[in-house]
Amino acid sequence: xxxxxxxxxxxxxxxxxxxxxxxxxxxxxxxxxxxxxxxxxxxxxxxxxxxxxxxxxxxxxxxxxxxxxxxxxxxxxxxxxxxxxxxxxxxxxxxxxxxxxxxxxxxxxxxxxxxxxxxxxxxxxxxxxxxxxxxxxxxxxxxxxxxxxxxxxxxxxxxxxxxxxxxxxxxxxxxxxxxxxxxxxxx
Amino acid sequence: xxxxxxxxxxxxxxxxxxxxxxxxxxxxxxxxxxxxxxxxxxxxxxxxxxxxxxxxxxxxxxxxxxxxxxxxxxxxxxxxxxxxxxxxxxxxxxxxxxxxxxxxxxxxxxxxxxxxxxxxxxxxxxxxxxxxxxxxxxxxxxxxxxxxxxxxxxxxxxxxxxxxxxxxxxxxxxxx
Numbered sequence: 001x002x003x004x005x006x007x008x009x010x011x012x013x014x015x016x017x018x019x020x021x022x023x024x025x026x027x028x029x030x031x032x033x034x035x036x037x038x039x040x041x042x043x044x045x046x047x048x049x050x051x052x053x054x055x056x057x058x059x060x061x062x063x064x065x066x067x068x069x070x071x072x073x074x075x076x077x078x079x080x081x082x083x084x085x086x087x088x089x090x091x092x093x094x095x096x097x098x099x100x101x102x103x104x105x106x107x108x109x110x111x112x113x114x115x116x117x118x119x120x121x122x123x124x125x126x127x128x129x130x131x132x133x134x135x136x137x138x139x140x141x142x143x144x145x146x147x148x149x150x151x152x153x154x155x156x157x158x159x160x161x162x163x164x165x166x167x168x169x170x171x172x173x174x175x176x177x178x179x180x181x182x183x184x185x186x187x
Numbered sequence: 188x189x190x191x192x193x194x195x196x197x198x199x200x201x202x203x204x205x206x207x208x209x210x211x212x213x214x215x216x217x218x219x220x221x222x223x224x225x226x227x228x229x230x231x232x233x234x235x236x237x238x239x240x241x242x243x244x245x246x247x248x249x250x251x252x253x254x255x256x257x258x259x260x261x262x263x264x265x266x267x268x269x270x271x272x273x274x275x276x277x278x279x280x281x282x283x284x285x286x287x288x289x290x291x292x293x294x295x296x297x298x299x300x301x302x303x304x305x306x307x308x309x310x311x312x313x314x315x316x317x318x319x320x321x322x323x324x325x326x327x328x329x330x331x332x333x334x335x336x337x338x339x340x341x342x343x344x345x346x347x348x349x350x351x352x353x354x355x356x357x358x359x360x361x362x363x
Contacts, residue, residue, distance in 0.1 A: 047323040060289050061324075064314035089321035091221035106206075 247282030
């Protein structure tokens with residue numbers, strides 16, 4: 001009894017499979033055709049919309065194009081052949097993603113080239129910036145004006161001045177000279 | 188190296204700007220057509236009267252294939268040009284044929300009764316023929332020569348001048 005039930009269960013499991021057998025003889029199941037036609041439709045531009053795929057668009061023409069895609073796939077055409085059909089009618093414009101051929105290559109290569117160039121530029125810039133500050137006081141003090149005695153720089157003002165980046169905390173010769181002058185004017 | 192780089196940097200945006208300028212100055216309404224110059228796709232369609240009709244079965248030297256719909260306002264605008272074409276040209280020279288685009292035969296019949304015109308219009312169930320011709324919308328008109336190649340494609344309403352120029356140039360090719 002249990003065996004019979006199992007047999008019936010297995011037969012039921014197989015039933016939809018055999019019902020679809022006629023479709024499979026042609027190559028694909030209905031679900032596969034649907035899946036594949038959705039993939040192709042997503043790659044094609046809807047002619048009456050702006051930047052919407054045939055799959056996304058609900059326009060009448062896009063709907064008809066979807067059914068053309070499905071029919072062609074079901075009749076055994078490959079997705080490439082279906083795409084080629086639409087290109088032959090509407091031109092490359094119909095492809096949402098241009099094929100990487102000829103002038104279209106620019107679209108693919110320019111961003112990479114720009115990124116590489118920017119990276120190299122940035123690398124040399126950063127090297128120059130860090131290189132410029134590394135030698136220390138000479139470079140950073142080049143633009144430093146030695147202020148007059150009046151007004152005397154405040155604590156805050158001093159902090160804003162560039163200090164030697166090598167972190168020795170010491171005063172440069174010019175700073176020492178300036179301090180000496182201040183002391184001298186007091187005395 | 189440094190000096191070279193300094194000269195190069197201000198020049199860098201120029202190709203990018205040129206590309207941008209090219210892109211922005213193009214008319215986005217003008218869409219490229221892959222089909223002009225190619226053999227016209229064959230079709231086998233029924234007229235509104237119920238007759239079966241194929242492109243190969245037409246014996247006129249030039250076929251003016253006009254995709255239209257009764258809901259299409261520019262189609263009304265170009266209609267007189269088509270009427271005039273059927274009056275001016277002999278049937279053996281120029282055949283005007285309408286292809287109905289996403290419309291009902293009833294709507295098309297009303298349109299033809301209201302605006303006149305004697306030429307036939309075929310029905311295009313499933314828009315298959317329109318897609319075969321790479322039609323974006325209506326009106327679109329294809330001028331098909333004696334070899335059944337698409338010589339010209341006109342997007343938007345036709346004027347009599349445009350129609351006449353194109354048809355005459357195609358008639359001139361074959362000799363009168």
